[in-house]
Amino acid sequence: MNTLDLRLVVHAPAGALTLDGDLDLSSSPLLQPLVDTALEKGCTCLTIDTAGLEFCDSNGLEALLHAQSCLLAAGGHMELTHVHGMLRRVLDVTGLSKAFSTSP
Template sequence: MTIRVDEDEQNRWTVLRISGELDLVTSPLIRRRVHDAVAAGRHELVLDLAGVRFCDSSGVGVLVAARRLMRSCGGHLRMVLPARGAEDGAHVNRVLGALGVRRLFEVYEDLPAALDDSAEPLRTAAPAC
């Protein structure tokens, strides 16, 4: 597998730091980790995707499913996606924007902003490819 997931608890938030490639092979692991968090009663989830360097349609599907799951249990999902630059997560931001689904997510440029309940999610469009 070409993905790594580190889990951390920060105040009320469960943070899954994901790095590597989010694709057909690795997306079931992310799906399982999200389901495990919900099953353990953790309904405040941050997916830190700043370290994801590739995301295909399977990865997008897992992200959309995670959003749906968190909404169905009354939880909250936030995502960390750098807007531009050389950071790996900027690729995911572009993919979500190109597919028209980025607007579905609460997106933050870094983890401190995602954990700050007074911070507003980014509302700007994803950068052009």
């Protein structure tokens, strides 16, 4: 079982959150506190770098959707970057690729 390493850097109004490892049932609860921290620091544009994401299950997708919802509710925006491999496939298969702003 892989773990998830999360790194947040905020230079308001922009923020970058890097995910490395697995975003799943056990690790997805780690995402929201960092999103909350970014918002508290004045972040209105959060980029989530998924280049190092090796796995994402339905719990991970739900965590990403919730993070995006929180940013939108605060008048902000979220973008997923370096979307590839399993995450790209899961987003495409579930139709959620249309729900997120993404860049290759």
